[in-house]
Amino acid sequence: MQLDHRIPSGPLTEKWDRFRFETKLINPANKRKFEIIVVGAGLAGASASATLGELGYNVKTFCIQDSPRRGHSIAAQGGINAAKNYQNDGDSVWRLFYDTIKGGDFRAREANVYRLAQISNQIIDQCVAQGVPFAREYGGLLANRSFGGAQVSRTFYARGQTGQQLLLGAYSAMMRQVKAGKVTLHPRSEMMDLVVINGQARGIVTRNLITGAIESYAADAVVLATGGYGNAYYLSTNAMASNVTATWRAYKRGAAFANPCFVQIHPTCIPVHGTYQSKLTLMSESLRNDARVWVPARPGDKRPPAEIPEPERDYYLEKKYPSFGNLVPRDVASRNAKEQCDQGKGVGDTGLAVYLDFSEAINRLGEAAIRRKYGNLFHMYEKITGQDPVKEPMTIYPAVHYTMGGLWVDYHLMSTVPGLFVLGEANFSDHGANRLGASALMQGLADGYFVLPATISSHFAESALLPINTSHPAFTEAMDTTKGRIQRLLSINGTRTPDEFHRELGLLLWDHCGMARNEAGLTLALGRLPKLKKRFWQDLKVTGNGADLNQTLERAGRVADFIEFAEVMILDALSRQESCGCHFREESQTGEHEAKRMDDTYSHVSAWEYQGEAQTPKLHKEPLVFENIQLSQRSYK
Amino acid sequence: MTVIHLTLKIWRQTGPESKGSFKTYESGPLATAMSFLEMLDVLNERLILSGEEPVAFDHDCREGICGMCGAVINGKAHGPEKKTTLCQLHMRHFRDGDTLVIEPFRSRAFKLVKDLIVDRSAFDAIIAEGGYISVNTGGAPDANAIPVPAFTAEQALDAAECIGCGACVAACPNGSAMLFVGAKISHLSLLPQGQPERSKRALALVKKMDALGFGNCGNEQYCEKACPKGISISNIARLNREFMKAAFCSVEE
Ligand SMILES: Cc1cc2nc3c(=O)[nH]c(=O)nc-3n(C[C@H](O)[C@H](O)[C@H](O)COP(=O)(O)OP(=O)(O)OC[C@H]3O[C@@H](n4cnc5c(N)ncnc54)[C@H](O)[C@@H]3O)c2cc1C
Ligand code: SF4
Ligand code: FES
Numbered sequence: 084m085q086l087d088h089r090i091p092s093g094p095l096t097e098k099w100d101r102f103r104f105e106t107k108l109i110n111p112a113n114k115r116k117f118e119i120i121v122v123g124a125g126l127a128g129a130s131a132s133a134t135l136g137e138l139g140y141n142v143k144t145f146c147i148q149d150s151p152r153r154g155h156s157i158a159a160q161g162g163i164n165a166a167k168n169y170q171n172d173g174d175s176v177w178r179l180f181y182d183t184i185k186g187g188d189f190r191a192r193e194a195n196v197y198r199l200a201q202i203s204n205q206i207i208d209q210c211v212a213q214g215v216p217f218a219r220e221y222g223g224l225l226a227n228r229s230f231g232g233a234q235v236s237r238t239f240y241a242r243g244q245t246g247q248q249l250l251l252g253a254y255s256a257m258m259r260q261v262k263a264g265k266v267t268l269h270p271r272s273e274m275m276d277l278v279v280i281n282g283q284a285r286g287i288v289t290r291n292l293i294t295g296a297i298e299s300y301a302a303d304a305v306v307l308a309t310g311g312y313g314n315a316y317y318l319s320t321n322a323m324a325s326n327v328t329a330t331w332r333a334y335k336r337g338a339a340f341a342n343p344c345f346v347q348i349h350p351t352c353i354p355v356h357g358t359y360q361s362k363l364t365l366m367s368e369s370l371r372n373d374a375r376v377w378v379p380a381r382p383g384d385k386r387p388p389a390e391i392p393e394p395e396r397d398y399y400l401e402k403k404y405p406s407f408g409n410l411v412p413r414d415v416a417s418r419n420a421k422e423q424c425d426q427g428k429g430v431g432d433t434g435l436a437v438y439l440d441f442s443e444a445i446n447r448l449g450e451a452a453i454r455r456k457y458g459n460l461f462h463m464y465e466k467i468t469g470q471d472p473v474k475e476p477m478t479i480y481p482a483v484h485y486t487m488g489g490l491w492v493d494y495h496l497m498s499t500v501p502g503l504f505v506l507g508e509a510n511f512s513d514h515g516a517n518r519l520g521a522s523a524l525m526q527g528l529a530d531g532y533f534v535l536p537a538t539i540s541s542h543f544a545e546s547a548l549l550p551i552n553t554s555h556p557a558f559t560e561a562m563d564t565t566k567g568r569i570q571r572l573l574s575i576n577g578t579r580t581p582d583e584f585h586r587e588l589g590l591l592l593w594d595h596c597g598m599a600r601n602e603a604g605l606t607l608a609l610g611r612l613p614k615l616k617k618r619f620w621q622d623l624k625v626t627g628n629g630a631d632l633n634q635t636l637e638r639a640g641r642v643a644d645f646i647e648f649a650e651v652m653i654l655d656a657l658s659r660q661e662s663c664g665c666h667f668r669e670e671s672q673t674g675e676h677e678a679k680r681m682d683d684t685y686s687h688v689s690a691w692e693y694q695g696e697a698q699t700p701k702l703h704k705e706p707l708v709f710e711n712i713q714l715s716q717r718s719y720k
Numbered sequence: 721m722t723v724i725h726l727t728l729k730i731w732r733q734t735g736p737e738s739k740g741s742f743k744t745y746e747s748g749p750l751a752t753a754m755s756f757l758e759m760l761d762v763l764n765e766r767l768i769l770s771g772e773e774p775v776a777f778d779h780d781c782r783e784g785i786c787g788m789c790g791a792v793i794n795g796k797a798h799g800p801e802k803k804t805t806l807c808q809l810h811m812r813h814f815r816d817g818d819t820l821v822i823e824p825f826r827s828r829a830f831k832l833v834k835d836l837i838v839d840r841s842a843f844d845a846i847i848a849e850g851g852y853i854s855v856n857t858g859g860a861p862d863a864n865a866i867p868v869p870a871f872t873a874e875q876a877l878d879a880a881e882c883i884g885c886g887a888c889v890a891a892c893p894n895g896s897a898m899l900f901v902g903a904k905i906s907h908l909s910l911l912p913q914g915q916p917e918r919s920k921r922a923l924a925l926v927k928k929m930d931a932l933g934f935g936n937c938g939n940e941q942y943c944e945k946a947c948p949k950g951i952s953i954s955n956i957a958r959l960n961r962e963f964m965k966a967a968f969c970s971v972e973e
Contacts, residue, residue: 130857148786149778149840150787150844153780155780157785209857210863211860211863211913212913213852214913216876216880217863219868219869220870221869241880247785247881256857258852259854261848268844270844293833322782322786323782356753357754359754359758361755362782364782462803463783463784466784469810532857533857578769625768626771627773632834632837634776
């Protein structure tokens with residue numbers, strides 16, 4: 084397997100222009116002749132489908148939900164970054180680029196990240212033109228807020244539901260193409276396999292979630308925009324249907340999986356409260372703009388927060404990181420919360436929580452101003468916990484949130500399987516070892532609206548695509564494989580539900596491949612996986628049949644893939660013996676317990692290649708070259 | 721941890737053509753901190769192990785934003801709490817010993833799929849008719865080129881918050897989609913960017929809504945009460961104004 088990043092030559096600032104100039108174009112009349120499959124209708128998939136349709140391609144778009152308006156992107160709260168510098172506070176494309184590279188702890192490609200920062204401004208223009216009602220100042224111009232890991236105010240937002248508004252923008256642009264006949268929708272469809280013919284991605288196999296029918300579709304290129312795999316941990320802030328199935332199947336057909344161990348654990352989530360719990364709820368990081376994080380200074384202090392006087396509180400982030408304070412990047416904030424709780428200073432019933440306190444901001448700005456900014460988040464918090472954050476501090480704890488790892492892609496967003504493109508959270512491209520807040524929405528939309536539409540034409544112009552259809556034996560083989568697997572899941576008839584196995588897997592990963600990792604723990608978890616997998620395939624219980632709407636079967640299929648995927652994730656965490664960003668190897672820390680990178684040995688992307696059932700996957704390394712910035716030990720002091 | 725027990729009467733129907741009926745289940749002990757959907761999860765785990773097919777229900781974000789969940793609880797769409805989706809409804813709002821009757825969102829325009837799942841694709845079909853601003857990617861002017869008063873942006877967002885859940889339709893005795901359509905029309909017609917297609921959009925959306933079998937608005941306001949996002953009925957008034965103006969004054973076909 085060859086990892087050719089295909090980054091254009093020339094100065095960093097000119098690479099994207101140069102690419103667009105040098106790339107072969109397809110004339111408009113010919114675009115009509117190409118069929119493109121887009122799997123996923125979150126921000127990345129919907130924006131790509133809309134734009135490809137506008138350009139004249141024929142697009143088929145698939146998603147799991149009943150409507151493409153419901154992709155997991157809808158849940159994003161805080162905002163989207165852009166280098167507009169509307170606040171005149173010193174922002175620039177270069178600064179956004181630098182912050183993103185640094186935030187990712189120098190484990191992303193310079194060229195990709197620079198392009199992302201360049202495109203960021205066009206995204207905001209596009210969204211405003213679509214009618215996205217971003218927050219405004221009284222004079223009518225766009226408002227901004229600041230987010231973790233940045234000292235400028237560059238985040239655009241629509242109350243606490245930025246993702247919803249951006250997705251509805253992309254969705255409606257796509258629906259316009261549905262009306263125009265350029266995009267055909269396939270909701271309630273789950274991709275089960277990728278079809279590769281002559282080394283090129285030429286189609287997919289899906290399961291119709293209403294009828295259970297196994298269907299296949301052929302195309303000239305396949306685009307995966309299927310989101311992240313955070314649900315491997317069972318409890319996460321992701322939506323229930325978020326899965327690794329689509330990318331995992333593609334991996335088994337030859338697409339390399341990059342940096343699978345890079346999983347972001349978000350510092351501000353509502354703490355776990357019971358074993359029946361099905362998911363964790365994020366409280367947007369934007370809250371850290373106006374809230375202060377603290378714990379009692381004395382371990383074991385169980386007094387209610389109001390009874391703990393100022394001098395007996397420990398505002399540990401402000402103390403430890405005076406220049407960024409409560410706005411340190413997520414990985415730093417999460418690790419520090421865990422550290423405080425490990426010292427016995429955690430609060431709440433379980434002792435696994437810290438306070439997020441708005442009282443100072445309420446005194447300064449007034450309750451009304453704070454409610455205007457965060458009203459819907461407060462509402463959500465109160466619904467879940469029954470407590471009003473204006474009256475008493477929120478309690479929060481870290482939770483699995485976002486996956487920086489994903490299928491390996493080159494500068495064109497193409498995977499190691501020619502013709503298979505990967506966008507949004509599903510790829511590994513821009514966030515290195517840690518993603519900054521408000522940068523995922525930016526990346527998903529950059530990929531979908533601007534990057535893929537430019538790069539896919541060069542693929543069509545440069546490759547010889549033989550005419551094929553779904554009667555090709557490769558389709559039959561993939562369909563038979565899928566049917567066989569479903570039959571197997573249905574016929575076990577054991578004694579444990581898919582969720583029971585999922586919970587067990589989640590706990591194993593959280594304990595040993597979570598906020599802090601070490602060799603002994605990872606090795607132990609790796610050793611347990613084969614047994615878990617074996618029990619799953621011997622003792623699983625799925626009711627009903629395959630030819631019907633069957634949610635237990637859907638879940639079983641996804642859990643089976645998570646179990647297999649966990650192995651690569653742990654192998655990746657084991658092989659990277661440095662700490663970087665979210666990946667904290669206890670063996671590699673500074674005297675002050677901060678992550679210690681080892682640039683000489685680990686300044687690379689780890690890409691794993693499938694070697695067959697029961698074979699250890701093969702590790703390939705793409706060296707990261709930094710020509711424009713100086714690597715430094717990240718410091719937010 | 722406070723614990724309650726409930727009696728659940730749940731609508732079971734294997735498919736659109738089959739005959740459905742209520743089936744009664746005892747909930748077993750439930751923590752009051754549980755969400756409604758977690759309560760269904762617990763029931764379903766038990767059903768699976770006993771070999772009975774679990775209750776099919778739609779859900780995804782479980783945060784009240786994707787609009788996927790929804791059922792009628794004791795006659796109320798999304799249950800008894802105001803401005804709350806089913807996934808954000810918690811068991812602390814019920815009393816030990818309560819009986820809950822749980823049914824799907826029923827309406828002529830929403831065909832039943834299975835148990836509590838209905839087909840709401842009619843909403844997508846309405847949006848496809850013009851629930852957008854026709855701009856291609858690229859070439860948009862600078863985002864600050866057209867100032868929008870903060871108040872107007874807020875008002876547009878109030879309407880744009882609709883999550884497309886369909887509770888308004890289920891709650892309406894006539895199965896009207898006026899609140900959903902009114903929200904979309906308001907969102908776009910309030911903004912300067914939405915002006916060029918304002919008339920065309922109002923006409924097209926209303927036409928499609930009627931064609932899909934949604935009923936007329938009888939001004940009974942059940943929709944507003946059921947709406948988990950607090951979409952105001954004033955959006956229906958605005959839709960009526962927009963439609964009238966377009967129908968009488970617009971030169972466009
Ligand atoms: C609670 C929360 C808040 C967040 N807040 C922010 C924020 O404020 N700012 C920010 O920048 N980022 C935020 N993020 C991250 C960001 O929302 C996501 O990374 C981003 O939206 C992912 O978009 P996507 O298009 O790549 O994938 P998704 O939105 O996850 O979409 C995936 C799509 O793929 C489909 N799909 C998946 N698997 C299959 C399959 N097997 N077959 C067919 N279809 C499939 C799904 O149906 C869906 O349509 C947040 C994330 C969460 C969880
Ligand atoms: S108007 Fe309210 S009830 Fe109707 S679809 Fe929108 S959010 Fe749901
Ligand atoms: S599950 Fe998304 S709104 Fe309830």
